[in-house]
Amino acid sequence: MKKHCLALLLGAALAAPAVAGSSKFIPTFLVYYGGGPKLVAGDEHKLARYDLIDIDRYRYNQIGADTWSAVKALNPGVQIYLYQMGPEAQSYMDNLPVVSLYGLGRYDVSRGHAMGSLNGNNPGLFLLDGNGQRIYNKAYSNVSQGTYWHLMDFGSSAYQQYWLTGIKADIVDQPWVADGVFVDNCLATAAAGGYSASPPKYSTLAAWSSAMNVFTNAVTSGLHAYGQKIWCNKGDTWSVEGVAAWLELDNGATPPDMLLEEGAFAVKWGNGATQFFPEERWRRQIDVMGAMKNTSVAMLSHTDLFEGGSGTDNWGLPVSFGQTLWYALGSFLLGKNDQLGNAYFTFVDGGGYNKILWFEEYDRLDLGKAMGAYRVINVAGVNVYWREFEKGYVYVNPTATAVASIALPQASRLLTRATLASLVDALPIVTTIALPGHHASFLLKTT
DSSP: OHHHHHHHHHOSOOOOOOOOOOOSSSOBEEEEOTTSOOOOTTHHHHHTTOSEEEEOGGGGGSSTTOHHHHHHHHOTTOEEEEEEEOSEEESSOTTSOGGGOSSOOOSSOOTTOTTOOHHHHOGGGBOBOTTSOBOBBTTTOBGGGTBOEEEBOTTSHHHHHHHHHHHIIIIITSTTOOSEEEEEOOOSSGGGGOBSSOOGGGOSHHHHHHHHHHHHHHHHHHHHHTTOEEEEEOOOTTSHHHHHHHHHHHTSSSOOSEEEESSOSEESSSSSSSEEOOHHHHHHHHHHHHHOSSSEEEEEEEOSOOTTOEEEOTTSOEEEHHHHHHHHHHHHHHHOOTTTTOEEEEEEOTTOSSSOOOOHHHHHOOOOSBSSSOEEEEETTEEEEEEEETTEEEEEEOSSSOEEEEEEEEEEEEEOGGGTTSOGGGSOEEEEEEEOTTEEEEEEEOO
8 A cells, every 4th residue: 555655656666776786805885974074176086996985965066066976987886875864854954955954854844845844734744652742863862952853654655755755856856966865764673763762653673673664665666766776774683673674675575775784793882992792693794694685785893993092892801993893894704795796894983984984904805706605613612703715714703702723724824904915925824823702814825
């Protein structure tokens, strides 16, 4: 019934644009938002290194008259997505110009929307708590100032229609239109949103997940009909429920082009400079990457540390920036499907999404094609995960327990961050390695 209503609104949907896979050993993406410096001439060379870019639309005219064209002139294959909040609506954007919006911007003004404003004409689209109060995102709302990110009824066809019509006017029909739209907070579970209350309408995990996937399917169909791709921030791949929600979308009739895990493998959330997930949760994130066949995956890892920094992790152990980066990279390489080329990686330091970060590893690490799926060996009661590639091996210890010695399949040359640029013949040859807790090792075959 909901799909039928949207078909009437949009007309016959066009064939979904496909996201091209990447043949790089480490396909990369960038998240660059408003807190970062203004783009200037020369930044197009930095941006063109990435396969995917998630960015604000107002960056469009910061490099000449068309930032997107400047980047694509250097890398025609780069895919640019413009940020847009999905199931939430901010109450304070009515006076912003369209190019500066990152939400619907129609709280008390319609901006010509046929359905009118949200607050004035569509109060039924706001999700309410058990006391009849509008639910809001606690992290991004300021109750004392009366500014809110309200949670909308994302499962209703009326809100889906309202959202799609607004996005067509604000992005698709504008000069800054790019390859697609990045839709934030298409969350697998309500708990991930940090809301003021759980909506009674979607009070169970199953009800929330089903409604959010209905929203995702609807906006995917709608954006595809406009010739736009879609990249949704989904999250929760560490949980059983989250993985189920991802696979439901991937196996559905209208899979989105891309899903984002904003907290992959190692994160700055919670206690410690870096938080490492327990092995069981970490492994779910690895496994879901290989399970996705129709939707690409973007895995984002982060830490509170900066390059060269160190601290204490959530297990009470010493942790460094380089350790966290290599652990996240190793985890990604264990799970990526390099036959489909549908997995992308990025790593963010303590500064957040306000800089164009590039690491030497993205250029210099290349072990070739995977020779199969990852394997697990148990060493003194510790599970160590490893994967063979054409030119080397990746080993990851996802536990807090150090492993003193792991026998390698063959003599190999051990890489470190300090020796990435060294001549191969200068690298030490080893037949065993030690692997501390929450570390990864990269090795080159000798033959």
